[in-house]
Amino acid sequence: MSKINNIHVNRRDFLRYTGLSGAALVLGIAPANADESVGISNLSLLEEGHSLSPYVIIEKSGKITLFSTRPEMGQGVYQSIPALIAEELEISQDQYTVKQTGGEKQFGGAQFAGGSFSVRSDYFALRKVGAAAREMLISAASRQWNVPESECYAENARIFHRPSGKSAGYGELAESASTLEVPANPRLKDAKDFKLLGKSVKRQDIPLKVSGRAVFGIDVEIPGMVYASVERCPVFGATLKDYDKSASLKVPGVENVVEVEKVFGVYKTKGVAVIAGNYWSALKGRRALKINWDYQGKEYFNSQDYAASLRKLAEKEGVVDAAVGDFDKGFAESTKKIEAFYETPFVSHSTMEAMNCTAHWKEEGKLEVWASTQVPSDTMRDLTGRYNLKEENVLIHTCFNGGGFGRRLAIDFIIEAVNLSKSIKKPVKLIWTREDDMQSGPFRPPTFSSLKGGISGDGKLLAFQHKVISPSIMAFLNPDFDKTKLDGNMTEGISHQKYEIPNMKNLFVYSDIHVPLLWWRSVTSSTLAFSHECFIDELAHTAGKDPMAFRLQMLTKASDARRVLQKLKEVSGWDVPMAEGRGRGVAQWEFFAGLGGQVIEVTRQSDKSVKIDKVFAVIDLGTVVNPDTVKAQVEGAVVMGITAAIKNGITFANGKTEQSNFHDNPVLRINEMPPVEVHILAEGGENIKGVGEPGLPPVAPALANAIFAATGIRVRKMPFDIDNLTS
Amino acid sequence: MKTYHLNINNKAVRVEAEADTPMLWVIRDYVHLKGTKFGCGMGLCGACTIHLDGQPVRSCQTPVSSVKATGKITTIEGISANIEHVVQKAWIEEQVPQCGYCQSGQIMSAVALLNTNADPTDEDIDNYMAGNICRCGTYQRIRSAIHLAAARMKSESGSREKNLKQSSH
Numbered sequence: 001m002s003k004i005n006n007i008h009v010n011r012r013d014f015l016r017y018t019g020l021s022g023a024a025l026v027l028g029i030a031p032a033n034a035d036e037s038v039g040i041s042n043l044s045l046l047e048e049g050h051s052l053s054p055y056v057i058i059e060k061s062g063k064i065t066l067f068s069t070r071p072e073m074g075q076g077v078y079q080s081i082p083a084l085i086a087e088e089l090e091i092s093q094d095q096y097t098v099k100q101t102g103g104e105k106q107f108g109g110a111q112f113a114g115g116s117f118s119v120r121s122d123y124f125a126l127r128k129v130g131a132a133a134r135e136m137l138i139s140a141a142s143r144q145w146n147v148p149e150s151e152c153y154a155e156n157a158r159i160f161h162r163p164s165g166k167s168a169g170y171g172e173l174a175e176s177a178s179t180l181e182v183p184a185n186p187r188l189k190d191a192k193d194f195k196l197l198g199k200s201v202k203r204q205d206i207p208l209k210v211s212g213r214a215v216f217g218i219d220v221e222i223p224g225m226v227y228a229s230v231e232r233c234p235v236f237g238a239t240l241k242d243y244d245k246s247a248s249l250k251v252p253g254v255e256n257v258v259e260v261e262k263v264f265g266v267y268k269t270k271g272v273a274v275i276a277g278n279y280w281s282a283l284k285g286r287r288a289l290k291i292n293w294d295y296q297g298k299e300y301f302n303s304q305d306y307a308a309s310l311r312k313l314a315e316k317e318g319v320v321d322a323a324v325g326d327f328d329k330g331f332a333e334s335t336k337k338i339e340a341f342y343e344t345p346f347v348s349h350s351t352m353e354a355m356n357c358t359a360h361w362k363e364e365g366k367l368e369v370w371a372s373t374q375v376p377s378d379t380m381r382d383l384t385g386r387y388n389l390k391e392e393n394v395l396i397h398t399c400f401n402g403g404g405f406g407r408r409l410a411i412d413f414i415i416e417a418v419n420l421s422k423s424i425k426k427p428v429k430l431i432w433t434r435e436d437d438m439q440s441g442p443f444r445p446p447t448f449s450s451l452k453g454g455i456s457g458d459g460k461l462l463a464f465q466h467k468v469i470s471p472s473i474m475a476f477l478n479p480d481f482d483k484t485k486l487d488g489n490m491t492e493g494i495s496h497q498k499y500e501i502p503n504m505k506n507l508f509v510y511s512d513i514h515v516p517l518l519w520w521r522s523v524t525s526s527t528l529a530f531s532h533e534c535f536i537d538e539l540a541h542t543a544g545k546d547p548m549a550f551r552l553q554m555l556t557k558a559s560d561a562r563r564v565l566q567k568l569k570e571v572s573g574w575d576v577p578m579a580e581g582r583g584r585g586v587a588q589w590e591f592f593a594g595l596g597g598q599v600i601e602v603t604r605q606s607d608k609s610v611k612i613d614k615v616f617a618v619i620d621l622g623t624v625v626n627p628d629t630v631k632a633q634v635e636g637a638v639v640m641g642i643t644a645a646i647k648n649g650i651t652f653a654n655g656k657t658e659q660s661n662f663h664d665n666p667v668l669r670i671n672e673m674p675p676v677e678v679h680i681l682a683e684g685g686e687n688i689k690g691v692g693e694p695g696l697p698p699v700a701p702a703l704a705n706a707i708f709a710a711t712g713i714r715v716r717k718m719p720f721d722i723d724n725l726t727s
Numbered sequence: 728m729k730t731y732h733l734n735i736n737n738k739a740v741r742v743e744a745e746a747d748t749p750m751l752w753v754i755r756d757y758v759h760l761k762g763t764k765f766g767c768g769m770g771l772c773g774a775c776t777i778h779l780d781g782q783p784v785r786s787c788q789t790p791v792s793s794v795k796a797t798g799k800i801t802t803i804e805g806i807s808a809n810i811e812h813v814v815q816k817a818w819i820e821e822q823v824p825q826c827g828y829c830q831s832g833q834i835m836s837a838v839a840l841l842n843t844n845a846d847p848t849d850e851d852i853d854n855y856m857a858g859n860i861c862r863c864g865t866y867q868r869i870r871s872a873i874h875l876a877a878a879r880m881k882s883e884s885g886s887r888e889k890n891l892k893q894s895s896h
Contacts, residue, residue, distance in 0.1 A: 072826075073826055074824075074825030074826030074827070074863045075825070076825070202819065202822060203822060205824075205827065206818070206819055206822060206823075206824050206827075207810055207819060208827070209824040209827030209830050210810060210815045210818040210819060210823075210824065210827075210830060210834060211762070211803065211804070211807075211810045211815065212760070212761065212762015212763070212802070212803035212804050212831045213762070214827050215761070216764075216828060218761075218764070218765065219761035221759065221761075227756070252728065252745055253745065278744075278748070278752060278756050278757070279752055279756055280744075280745065280747075280748045280749065280752045280756075281745070284745075350862055351826075351828075351862060352764070352766055352772070352774060352826065352828040352829045352860070352861070352862045352863075353764070353826070353828045354765070354766075400826070400827065401826060402764075402826050402827070402828030403826045403828060403862050403863060404826070405862075431765070433768060434766065434767040434768055434769070628822055629822075632822065632825055632865070632868070633825075635864055635865070635867055635868070636825055636863045636864035636865065637864070638864065639861075639863075639864025639866065640862070640864055661767055661768075661769050661771060662767050662769075662771040662772055662860060663769070663771055667860055667862055668864070668866075669857045669860060669866075670852070670853050670856045670857055670859070670861075670866040670869060670870070671853035671854065671856075671857045673864070673866040673867060675867065676867055
């Protein structure tokens with residue numbers, strides 16, 4: 001909410017931007033005062049110099065436009081965000097068009113999709129905008145008809161006068177409504193009267209996506225556009241020495257070969273771009289390049305050595321993440337003590353739409369960009385700063401994202417395309433190949449975990465320690481990052497589970513790396529939940545307790561985590577004994593994005609292999625906007641979680657990524673997908689949790705715990721091959 | 728550069744292209760139909776699936792020179808004019824797509840499956856659709872949508888037969 005941070009936009013700028021002519025009711029959010037609390041404002045009454053994020057435009061023609069600052073990458077915000085306004089405005093989904101914002105300053109600095117933030121951030125603010133518009137339209141009608149407002153109501157984009165039955169469309173009332181003061185505290189609808197919110201209404205982007213009509217970044221075509229493919233050094237940290245472009249220039253269709261700079265995190269690296277009239281020619285021209293790289297000594301980097309270095313670093317004490325009670329004393333006093341070491345890999349995002357961007361550097365100081373991006377605001381901020389451009393001279397088109405998963409929080413591919421267009425003075429579409437996309441990174445970093453736990457004589461967890469050894473995303477992105485301090489991103493969640501543990505001391509040890517790193521769906525929770533929740537399982541078995549009972553025993557107070565586990569226990573039939581050779585495992589995880597838990601059932605196929613039979617998933621939300629979208633997100637998170645658990649991760653040899661495409665870095669396919677049953681806990685209220693990510697962290701630990709139950713094999717390293725298990 | 732005469736979605740198309748240009752890029756960049764997607768360039772993901780004479784093929788592995796002038800190419804844009812294909816409708820009903828990028832290819836494979844197997848089991852679906860990757864993880868819904876489409880086709884053909892019988896009386 002307070003993230004909406006407007007800078008000046010005046011009425012003239014706004015009208016120019018929207019192309020509106022004539023009177024219209026334009027309502028949006030404006031910061032009311034310095035503490036960044038927000039109020040609803042009416043554009044026509046806005047004083048010069050004041051700002052507004054115009055989320056609703058009702059034109060005299062009756063046309064209604066709702067703006068969304070949240071890029072659609074599959075998570076359903078194209079439906080769920082505008083629906084927040086539409087619900088209160090009493091309009092149905094076919095009565096408005098959705099416009100995606102592109103980092104324009106009037107929509108503030110928080111135009112992005114990430115961190116499972118969209119719906120929970122916008123839930124009340126956008127409803128308030130819709131409610132304010134509704135009340136103003138009612139007020140305009142009551143004045144026009146000279147009847148009390150209390151006799152009027154809104155429905156189906158019209159205001160009705162109940163006693164007489166007369167009515168007027170929103171378009172007819174827009175002009176007079178636009179002259180009214182905005183109500184300070186518009187009344188929000190009671191949830192029992194909702195027509196859209198809380199309902200599994202159909203998403204408006206889906207017809208576009210079953211007919212090939214949805215425009216992703218890669219689908220954009222503009223007049224005069226050329227295509228580009230870039231050869232970059234496969235060794236991270238290497239530099240361009242020299243190159244021979246003569247053979248490339250002979251490839252039919254190739255127009256030009258130029259150097260181009262890619263900027264990401266601590267790196268500025270040069271690649272060689274082949275420009276052609278069509279993409280295939282650009283690819284062929286790229287294959288004909290002869291390039292010499294200076295490897296800078298980075299060609300010796302490999303995964304085995306890096307993993308060994310992380311294991312070595314585990315001997316360090318590290319910095320404290322959190323401490324409760326006295327771990328050392330508790331551990332010493334424990335009757336049974338266990339220690340374990342867990343490892344996880346680098347993984348790629350592998351969005352189905354590989355990175356691409358169309359950029360047009362125009363005459364002096366004007367730039368237009370079309371991209372699948374999660375971060376329109378960051379893109380605007382970066383490009384205006386980087387090239388010293390005025391915001392009004394930069395136009396960003398936020399396209400449908402062919403998958404995001406965090407990858408499109410970075411804009412390295414956008415900067416690369418803009419650099420290219422600037423250099424060749426033409427509009428250019430840069431398309432990364434699948435190999436570029438999979439090999440260049442950025443990757444989700446691995447975390448290694450050293451764990452210790454002690455059980456008391458009466459079978460309770462007395463002392464617990466989780467030490468994380470890992471590189472740091474923030475250190476990669478920011479060269480000034482203090483590497484001696486705790487990086488809370490890399491210890492995410494380990495000290496914030498609701499388990500009541502009397503003595504706990506969690507630690508972090510930083511490891512340097514030169515490989516590009518980035519957030520990935522549920523980020524560090526996708527690896528730490530594995531080590532943490534598997535070790536809790538190990539402790540349960542050490543204590544001779546049922547893993548579900550052991551967890552619930554540590555959750556004596558009422559909490560969302562306790563409710564999630566109880567729900568899981570019920571829906572999975574946890575207490576019903578399983579046949580010989582079958583097993584079930586449980587895990588839950590609470591972190592910045594929200595809270596989810598799962599029970600996974602497996603059947604032993606041989607001594608060393610299992611089949612995944614079923615996934616029971618519970619997500620705790622507080623309030624739900626579209627239950628079917630939530631289910632889809634959890635189903636998808638489970639698939640992505642299983643892929644990360646059992647399929648190859650990314651490894652390095654000779655300084656390069658070893659995997660290149662879906663044959664050696666596979667993702668789960670339909671024949672490998674178990675049935676997923678999703679249960680949503682939504683008790684109402686204002687504590688709204690995220691949707692996109694919480695379905696992922698519990699997958700790997702629930703699966704590994706089920707494998708132990710079925711086979712006795714304790715898996716401590718991701719990925720694990722469920723067809724050939726080793727402990 | 729050579730000239731190729733193609734039949735795409737029942738329209739005659741003339742294209743000047745290099746012989747080894749994959750149909751994927753011919754369809755996207757020369758014919759400007761953007762529904763067919765680039766995913767992997769190696770025939771591993773199925774995002775670029777089109778029909779050639781009714782058979783599903785990976786357009787990224789199909790050079791333009793290999794397509795006969797008599798060959799009938801169908802892309803996602805060609806399966807119905809207004810989203811009325813039974814598979815498309817089932818996809819909407821089951822709310823299959825998330826990001827949607829792979830879905831043109833998924834639908835083209837599903838249409839081809841149902842053309843050869845009107846009542847596929849889960850196992851049939853898994854076997855046939857295993858070449859199409861979805862990173863968002865919509866597989867469970869793809870299965871349901873194919874079953875739904877199959878059921879609709881069955882009841883439609885059933886009612887057609889019934890109508891024929893009735894009219895013959």
